[in-house]
Amino acid sequence: MGDPKLPAPNHRMWLMAPPSIAKYVMDSATNRYHEAATWSKGKNLKNSQADRDHSPQGTLLTQLTGRIVAVRRMKHSTFFDVRNSQQEHQCLAGTSEYDGFGVGVADIVKLHGRPSRSRTGDAVLEVDSLVCLSKPSGQESLTDDFRAGALRRTGRSVRQDRAREILVDSGLRERLRVRIRVMRSIRQSLLELGFDEIDIPVIVTSPFAGTANLFRLNSADLASVDLYLRGSLESHLKQLIVAGFESAYCMGASFRNESAELHEFLMVEGMSSRFDQSQLIDMVEQVIRGAALSVRGFPAVANNRVEALATPWRRDTFSAITGASANEGASVKRAYDALRGPISDGFRLPVFVDKFPAVLSPLAQRDESLAGNAMRGYMFFSGLRICEIVQEQADAEEQRAVFEAQKLSIAGDSGAKKDSWAYDSELLEALKLGCPPLSGFGIHINRLVAALTDVRRVSDVVPFPLASGLMAR
Structure with a gap:
């Protein structure tokens, strides 16, 4: 039977x-x-x-x-x-x-x-x-791992033994369950707020990703075309707003040819013409608070972190946090150096730091009230940069001028990577069609889960990481 x-x-x-x-x-x-x-x-x-x-x-x-x-x-x-x-x-x-x-x-x-x-x-x-x-x-070695509750190191890469490690390490399995629940909560919140989920190309033809370096690809059929793994979801989401979508987001991996943590990382990025930056800050705060509360009581979650993320965000500016003006942070390296001290102090409660130097924000609208700054900010918590919220640049000519200024800035910055500048020609062509005022956000899933579970290594919260290095701050 x-x-x-x-x-x-x-x-x-x-x-x-x-x-x-x-x-x-x-x-x-x-x-x-x-x-x-x-x-x-x-x-x-x-x-x-x-x-x-x-x-x-x-x-x-x-x-x-x-x-x-x-x-x-x-x-x-x-x-x-x-x-x-x-x-x-x-x-x-x-x-x-x-x-x-x-x-x-x-x-x-x-x-x-x-x-x-x-x-x-x-x-x-x-x-x-x-x-x-x-x-x-x-079977004998797997039995020993079960008894120990952890994987015995074999000298092989993280991914080669990952299934075995998830199988025997209950703490890792619980953290991955937290990750799943956080992703589900964010999706549900965005659905209720009227955002459409859409997929974004993983292979792109422009190397532009702010000031980041991308992975270059080769294609047998498209040998004459430069191809890259995407470093951000922002450009294509902005093009969708131009094309008539009011609010759209994508949850997917981005890739950077930089630190081990950023080789592949999961982001939720969204764009909307219905919210300005101030409204979007309140909205994203609500989304992250809901994600944190959704995992309260999970075995792997540090409940004091949940309670901290449930508190209202403190609001501050880049200059107030770092003591540096926008002109003093007028290069990529100097701007990040100014942030290193405050970030390392921890930010034990969530802090949203607004009005970043324009050099760090090539796709953001310039702040007319404060020269050298852009309408872009980050939320920091537990020593990690959890999310960013931006009033996006919507004018094609102003965007082109920003790209030109960035090119000159990087050329004169001894600490910058010389290949980290490029036009995003697809975005410029889309903006010429006319773009409504819009704002955008990005939530770093790996870092949010790491903060909630009080861990620091990428491999502690990612199902199949390339490496086990520390989270970048």
Whole structure:
């Protein structure tokens, strides 16, 4: 007889509490399964009257598929823990029966059994039948990693052993669950605020990404075209506003040929003609606060960080924070040097620092009230730059003039990379069509998750990082 068809999982419920195990009553007359009461660890097992009436001759049965992560052998009984995607379940079989199954730690199994209780009152699944679905090669070393709760270093790259590390390191798995929930919360918030999610090309023809260096690509079919991995989502989002979208965002990876953290990093970038910069600051503050509160109580989350991000942002300016004027920060290197001290002090509560030097903000509108500054700011928290919010430049000729000024600035800056300047010709052509006033934002997912979970290494919060270096500030 075939297996029962399991109901679709309620993911929303699973995020709030461990899921119950679905149980089925098998009607011996019809050979069909009927859903019975639910059961989970720590709850009393009771069948409803409806279940008993529906199948008076039924047998309570549970199906579970997962990986064995621990085994405790006794003289007559063997307890073993099976982990599925959401939690670990304690299972029980007679020792001779367990030996007959021919399974051990790290095996993937499918079993049927009955919810019961051990002599000490713990909830267990008393196993009737078990099938081994997969046995890993190198099982002995994987068993040792499970017992240690961490990956033994092999000298190979981070990605080569990443699946094994996620498998055995419960802390890493919990941080990745935080990441998933944060991404889901941000998406939901932006949907409610009227933003359309759209995809942006990963391969671009312009090397422009502010003052950053990009990865260059080669194509056999497009040998005459310069190709790059995108370093930002901003330009294409702005072009979409020109094309008639009011509010759009993209959640995706950007790539920089710079520090290990920035080789590949996940961003949420958005653009809107419905909000000015001041309104967008309030909106993004609300989005980040909601993301932080959505993971409050998760095992990997530092709740003091959640409470801090739930407080209103302090507002300040670049000059007030650094003590440097815009003219003193008139080169990329000097501007970042001025920020290094305040950032290293930590910013234990979220601080939005506005009016950055124009040299750092080639796509931002210039601040007419303060020469040398742009209408661009960052939110800093826990020593990390979490997000940026910008009043975007909408005039094609003014944007071209900014590109020219940036070229001269970089040419005279001994600390700048000489290939870090380029026109974004696609953007200039789009702006010539006419662009409404607009503002934009970018939220750095890796850094936000790192701040919430109180870690500093990229590999602590990214599923498959290229390297395990520290987060850039």
